[in-house]
Amino acid sequence: MSISKQIVDDFVANDIAFVTTVPCKQLGGVIEEVEARPEIYHIPSNKEDEGMGLCAGAYMGGKRPAIIMQNTAIGVTINTLVTLTQFYRMPLPMLISFRGELMEPVACQAEMAIHTKPLLQQLGIPTYHFHKQDDVRELDAILKYTFMSSKPVAILTDATFWGGY
Amino acid sequence: MIRSEILREIAPILRDQLVVCNIGLPSQELHMIDDQPTNFYMLGTMGLASSIGLGLALSQPKTVVVIDGDGSVLTNLGTLPTIANNVADNYILLIVDNGSYGSTGDQPTYAGKKTSLAKVAEACGCENVVECRAEETGEVLQKAIDGRKMTVIVCKCESGNVKVPVITKDPVVIRDRFMQAVAS
Ligand SMILES: Cc1ncc(C[n+]2csc(CCOP(=O)(O)OP(=O)(O)O)c2C)c(N)n1
Ligand SMILES: [Mg+2]
Numbered sequence: 001m002s003i004s005k006q007i008v009d010d011f012v013a014n015d016i017a018f019v020t021t022v023p024c025k026q027l028g029g030v031i032e033e034v035e036a037r038p039e040i041y042h043i044p045s046n047k048e049d050e051g052m053g054l055c056a057g058a059y060m061g062g063k064r065p066a067i068i069m070q071n072t073a074i075g076v077t078i079n080t081l082v083t084l085t086q087f088y089r090m091p092l093p094m095l096i097s098f099r100g101e102l103m104e105p106v107a108c109q110a111e112m113a114i115h116t117k118p119l120l121q122q123l124g125i126p127t128y129h130f131h132k133q134d135d136v137r138e139l140d141a142i143l144k145y146t147f148m149s150s151k152p153v154a155i156l157t158d159a160t161f162w163g164g165y
Numbered sequence: 166m167i168r169s170e171i172l173r174e175i176a177p178i179l180r181d182q183l184v185v186c187n188i189g190l191p192s193q194e195l196h197m198i199d200d201q202p203t204n205f206y207m208l209g210t211m212g213l214a215s216s217i218g219l220g221l222a223l224s225q226p227k228t229v230v231v232i233d234g235d236g237s238v239l240t241n242l243g244t245l246p247t248i249a250n251n252v253a254d255n256y257i258l259l260i261v262d263n264g265s266y267g268s269t270g271d272q273p274t275y276a277g278k279k280t281s282l283a284k285v286a287e288a289c290g291c292e293n294v295v296e297c298r299a300e301e302t303g304e305v306l307q308k309a310i311d312g313r314k315m316t317v318i319v320c321k322c323e324s325g326n327v328k329v330p331v332i333t334k335d336p337v338v339i340r341d342r343f344m345q346a347v348a349s
Contacts, residue, residue, distance in 0.1 A: 018224060041223060043251055045216075046243030053213030054247070057185070057220025060205070060344050065220070083209030084217075088340040 003162070004029035006136055007095065012039045014143040016066045016093070018058035020044065020051035024070035026097040026162050031068060048073035049080040052092065059090050064147065066093040071100070071116045071156065072109070081123060085152045093146045098129070098156040103164055120154050127154040130161040166299035167325035168261050169194045172232070175303050179204075179230060182310065183347060185218040186232045189268025191261065193329045195232065202346040206332055206339055212241030215258050219248055222256035225347060228310055229255055235262040235276035242285070248317070249290030257309050258317045259302070265324040283319040291317045299323070 001009075007030055011019070018041050019034050021027070035042045041063070045051035048069045055065035073096070085092050099106070100113025120127045126149075128142055129135075139155065146153040159165060168191060172179075176199040184204045186192040192206040207214055215238065218231035238244065238260055248258065264277020276282050283296040293314050297305045299322035309316035332339075 018220065043220075043223070043247065045247055047241075049210075049213065050216045050241055050243050050247065053210070053216030053241075053244075054220035056213075057217040057222070058224040059220075060217075060340065060347060061221040061224025062348060063224040080210055080213065084207075084213065087209065088336045090340070 004033040008033040010139045016064045018063040018065040021068040024097040052080045068095045072112045092152040098158040101158040103159040130157045169327045187214045202342045205343045215244045222253035236266040245289035263324040286317045
């Protein structure tokens, strides 16, 4: 089974029914899989903070949301994570491509990669890092933990996890 | 007419709807005029009222009215294509366009200059866009609710604010009360 299919199976098994995305090359497969599932309303957003607003509304409307985005979007969404998702105490699984790690071909990506974990730690966001393919086995537990704790939770997925570029 | 006068006039219409209200004075004024469990007050996060309202409208059947501001729509202009391409006929975006950042002291916005938010919304693909004068807001809003078609209303009004206390309710209380009203 493909890794993207496994991930989206876990989404569906955890009743995630509203997913917003901003593409990253590494996330192409998983976004395609989200789009293909009838259980999920896929709503592409133009910016990740907008996407988090959509997710907040969906959550209050009774649907479990998730966002799929690149780690550079942490820089875009800090205010929203703090003053909306955390302040109103809402759950939000964030499946994040961790660009700028080993095997990265684009130098600019290394810049935000350096800041990604420190920013998440500073924000008090529980963070999991998928490096080996097997790490995906923890996703189900991470999703359950996210909705149990009503917090935004980051799942960083690096190039090694996705099998290179 | 200024924003608070419009809100006072449409409060009886808003009462029966789910309302997502913009940061700053709009929320403070609505909270003072007619606090309801069906109101979701934004206490921060400028720009996202329209997005929160869209997510809500797409996830449950009740009518959602978003009270937004011109400055906030300008800061999250990407919201309009998303609205246009994800039609929810229980969604009404009411942009109170006072041509200014009212909550921070009425600094002018581009919507009060050359930029027409109604035309931007149309260009983004929104199908029912109505620009109206402040005095017509109640009538236009009621018609949009009754019509059950996704509608963007741009209400052109004067800038100006009234003295109003800040909202001291806990955000989690606001959210929980609102979610119970949504589910009831
Ligand atoms: C990121 C960010 N920048 C600036 C502000 C300050 N701010 C709060 S409300 C507001 C004005 C909003 O204007 P508009 O949406 O037109 O609403 P109005 O108050 O005019 O009804 C501004 C600039 C903020 N809260 N967040
Ligand atoms: Mg304004």
